Amino acid sequence: MTGETDEIIEGTVLRGREFEPVEGRVVVEDGEIVAVEEASVEGDAIVFPAFVNAHTHIGDSVAKEAGEGLTLDELVAPPDGLKHRLLREADRSSLVAAMARSLSYMERSGTGAFVEFREGGVDGVAAIRDALSGSNLDGVVLGRETVAAMELADGFGASGASDAEFGAERRATREAGKLFGIHAGEVDSSDINPALDLDPDFLVHMVHAERLHLERLADSETPVVVCPRSNLVTDVGLPPVEALAERTTVALGTDNVFLNSPSMFREMAYTSKLFDLSAREVLRMATVNGAEIAGLDCGVVEPGRPARLCVLDGDSDNLSGVRDPVRAVVRRAGTADVERVVLAG
Structure with missing residues (x-):
């Protein structure tokens, strides 16, 4: 580097x-x-x-390959999914050191920037800032759980509109002029319309997007970040990437470190071989599309x-x-x- x-x-x-x-x-x-x-x-x-990894959860670097055979909710659903329990149990120095190791790997493997949904409220945001100390990576950190975390971070990363309304957080993030992203359509389609109603800056996953949702995406020009390898591991299905790309900006992310390595090479290869997209389209998804979603030049x-x-x-x-x-x-x-x-x- x-x-x-x-x-x-x-x-x-x-x-x-x-x-x-x-x-x-x-x-x-x-x-x-x-x-x-x-x-x-x-x-x-x-x-x-250099790549822009448009959706990460770096915090769970402390528990790589944990939770084999569990459902998505059992793995990552707040507040008591396996990931959240492990994060609560780990001491801060171990969390920071594990994140720093993942960030070092990302940089060595060609990533220049990433968009992080950071658990742990204010303390979680502060921890990843510490992990980034001395790194050349551009970390766009979206706080979670509280408005205070958003105020310390670059925006707010919501877990999904079926878990909470997030109206207050959305208003506060908009007033602060910061980025608001939200998971949607990962397990089923029930949370997609509520998520779109929040007028987010981008959505994550959209595995179960239906025709109505695709039309709303096209009308609102709301970008989507897809994480196909993660969706495969958690057995929720695969996003309709071709249909999404026809309607809006689509970027790639690697999602949870404890489920997959944060390698954009692996994410691109998997996406390119699974979906009917040109190599140029996939490389845009891994670079400039993510940069534009994150507001990076x-x-x-x-x-x-x-x-x-x-x-x-x-x-x-x-x-x-x-x-x-x-x-x-x-x-x-x-x-x-x-x-x-x-x-x-």
């Missing part, structure tokens, strides 16, 4: 929102991309935007953007000989192929 502010990065650059493969160089000055130049260069690097390699980049070794044993670099990034590449991550700006 690096935070260098002045450098030239050469290779095949996936430029702009279409990730056009260009042989050339990215010129970085004072942490900003000032030029993407086409040129004949030596080296096999593949350069693309990253996710695209173009002049004027912060230099937040992932550089792959295109001559690794895994990537040597690839013909389509976009498809290779989405379906084939992994953390072992990461040469370095530039998180400047």
